[in-house]
Amino acid sequence: MEEPPRIPKFRLLKYPFPLREEVIRNMEFMDAFYFSTLSKRSKRLVHNAKYPVISIDFMFETNSKDDRIRVATDDDLLNISLSDSNVPPVRYPNTFDGLKLASLINEPSDDYRRKLSAHLLFLFHFKEVSVHIERNIEHLHDLFLWSIRKTFHCIFVWPTRSISMKPEDLQFVLNSLESKTYCLNFSLDDSNYKYRESLGCENLDVDGSTQWLDTDDFLKRNPQMKELYIDDLPGKQVNDLLKQWINGKVIDLKNMYFFNPAGYPDEVILDGIVTMETKLTEQQAKNRLEDLDDGDNMVDIQRKIDGQFATVIFSPGGCFVEISHE
Known part of the structure; x- marks a missing residue:
């Protein structure tokens, strides 16, 4: 009897390196x-191909059973469950069981989450790597992610309003990790605590409780700061930050946004500050601040060391400082 023709095998590992890279980059x-997961060689091949991925987000949810990794590619958004449960959360579409995926990785580990996360971070070229903390984690020092990577593009700390964060947990996040951006929205269980160290980030967004943030000499301690967004900061502290910019050294700060539903009185924000008519046109201001209303007050201030101007804009939503002019 005549045997059926065999389907030829696609021997990817035998192809020239540039072709192998191209094939891998076009895979799902x-x-x-x-x-x-087929072999050490295939793992290295995917790594060398620098497969581009938009982002990977490590999500530590309010309920630990819903912890997951969220991956965004050019074509899809998928979730990988980090729960010990074999049943992935049904509320997230396109979810894979992290425990099963980790079982395919032939490497020893006492924590499947660490093994899976390390494998993903080694394999793929993520443009952004972020962490979302939406609950208090009792043992931050033992959290598996920190032993794999300490530098991130963004760290979000948003525990539920019913939970107060401990100063030592806040210190660990800010001192042990490096991130370009911190988005912090929480209440602290110690109203007298002040964080007086350098943040090391370029962008800072603080909502909720702000009393923990020591603004004395803030710009001197954080010369790399580019964007600052703070809600409900007392007007005297806003005034002090403006004076720090005026009297300080040259830094790359682009803007400072101070949000306050009640607005800020001009006389408090500009107390002791020399102002002049703004060089920023109303249209330029609107292009940079979409919710600017006609008639919002605008004045310029000037940095002493190099004469750079910044425009201070007062609106019902707060006080906004635009430093870079066209």
């Missing part, structure tokens, strides 16, 4: 992951 994300 999960196909590239599965391919990487």
